[in-house]
Amino acid sequence: MxxxxxxxxxxxxxxxxxxxxxxxxxxxxxxxxxxxxxxxxxxxxxxxxxxxxxxxxxxxxxxxxxxxxxxxxxxxxxxxxxxxxxxxxxxxxxxxxxxxxxxxxxxxxxxxxxxxxxxxxxxxxxxxxxxxxxxxxxxxxxxxxxxxxxxxxxxxxxxxxxxxxxxxxxxxxxxxxxxxxxxxxxxxxxxxxxxxVRETQEAIVGAITGPLAAPRSLLLGRFDAAGHLQYTGRTTTLPQAAGRTLAGLLAPASSEHPWTGWTFSAGWGTRDQLKFHPVHPEVVVEVLADTAVDDGRFRHPVRFLRVREDLTVGQLPLFGA
Structure with a gap:
């Protein structure tokens, strides 16, 4: 047998x-x-x-x-x-x-x-x-x-x-x-x-899903040594209170946003494209992530913890550092 x-x-x-x-x-x-x-x-x-x-x-x-x-x-x-x-x-x-x-x-x-x-x-x-x-x-x-x-x-x-x-x-x-x-x-x-094992990290909000008045999730990034905003990952669905807080801080991006023309996958194993809205990359947030990082990018969704209004984008480590 x-x-x-x-x-x-x-x-x-x-x-x-x-x-x-x-x-x-x-x-x-x-x-x-x-x-x-x-x-x-x-x-x-x-x-x-x-x-x-x-x-x-x-x-x-x-x-x-x-x-x-x-x-x-x-x-x-x-x-x-x-x-x-x-x-x-x-x-x-x-x-x-x-x-x-x-x-x-x-x-x-x-x-x-x-x-x-x-x-x-x-x-x-x-x-x-x-x-x-x-x-x-x-x-x-x-x-x-x-x-x-x-x-x-x-x-x-x-x-x-x-x-x-x-x-x-x-x-x-x-x-x-x-x-x-x-x-x-x-x-x-x-x-x-x-x-x-999970650890906290900081990242820049480069785009959101959902309406600007009530963001559902965040697309995150960090600047590289050449000054380009590189994508680092996405958060899980935001709690409603967090969405309301971020709505008052995020500003819609101009046509010169670093991710203009970019596309993101809607999820693992799908060819569907994610619908997102670029925002001005000036808000820093703290997230909880596991240790799975590939070439500077989170492999899994991360969890939003809080806005870091005490940090500017220039104080964050460079992408991949």
Whole structure:
């Protein structure tokens, strides 16, 4: 009978970074979630949503021979660059094939950080509790002396160690994932927990969505060294009170706005264009963002905190700094 990969187990967000008793903590990587299996020599590398990732990552497929046959892993694809995780080096890899994919694999090789084992030499391990799966995963790495691109995700039951990992955000780690020691791998269930490191930053309001009298969200930017206003990201929907406050501070832009003629996507995975209104780039706001930043831009929407009337646009760090 053919064995198929289960749906990935998921994590629900939590507000506290404290590791609960009876749980293990793992670093949350800034990469792409991926399940891997080798069965009778056939390799499967698929994304959380089921996309076939194998053609874009030939270096991972080529390393399948290090694993025993009929083995399946859950983990994260990451790329390291000069001592940090470089998510931007992963972008575009799914669309690459053949010689182009091989060239990118040579220039920016991906690593597969394994954090779970779903099948081991023909034995289905999904029903095993986390502590048993974790021990089997560690033994797999030890016995087979797995080397790059394979990497073993750290795991701890020590709260102090987990908190220390939170200081790794400078190299691109996003936070922590918590997994209960005595629970099985539950496909598609949000049985794990995740805590994301967030930090406050300042940005310039360059445009808004919604009417100027009641802005719904903000398009943010920072000036670069050449004096150009570069786009850095977008906020989530503003609270009504915040919208009213900003409405009294924002002024409609002239025809010479730096983003005149620009277009923005309405959302991830859509070709629809966002309807927005440029404003005079003079209002500075403070936002709460996670650590996922690509080339100076927030990868995820940020949350508006407050207007920084004490700061001028010239006091902000330059784009990309």
């Amino acid at each position: 053919t064995w198929t990969l289960p749906d990935p187990m998921l994590a629900a967000p939590v507000a506290s970074p404290d590791l609960p008793p009876g749980w293990a903590g793992e670093p949350k990587w800034d990469g792409w979630r991926a399940q891997f299996s080798i069965d009778q020599g056939r390799v499967v590398l698929r994304s959380r949503r089921g996309t076939d990732m194998a053609p874009g990552f030939p270096e991972v497929v080529a390393a399948a021979g290090q694993l025993p046959d009929a083995t399946a892993l859950d983990g994260e694809l990451v790329v390291w660059e000069t001592g940090r995780l470089a998510f931007e080096r992963l972008q575009g890899r799914l669309q690459r094939r053949g010689a182009t994919a091989a060239r990118l694999a040579s220039e920016w090789p991906a690593h597969y950080v394994a954090f779970d084992v779903l099948r081991l030499a023909g034995t289905n391990t999904v029903a095993w509790p986390y502590r048993r799966r974790r021990a089997a995963l560690e033994e797999l790495f030890s016995e087979h002396q797995l080397a790059a691109p394979w990497a073993l995700c750290p795991s701890t039951t020590d709260p102090d160690t987990a908190r220390e990992w939170l200081t790794w955000s400078a190299v691109g780690l996003e936070g922590l994932v918590f997994k209960q020691l005595d629970t099985p791998y539950r496909p598609a269930a949000r049985g794990w927990r995740k805590y994301k």
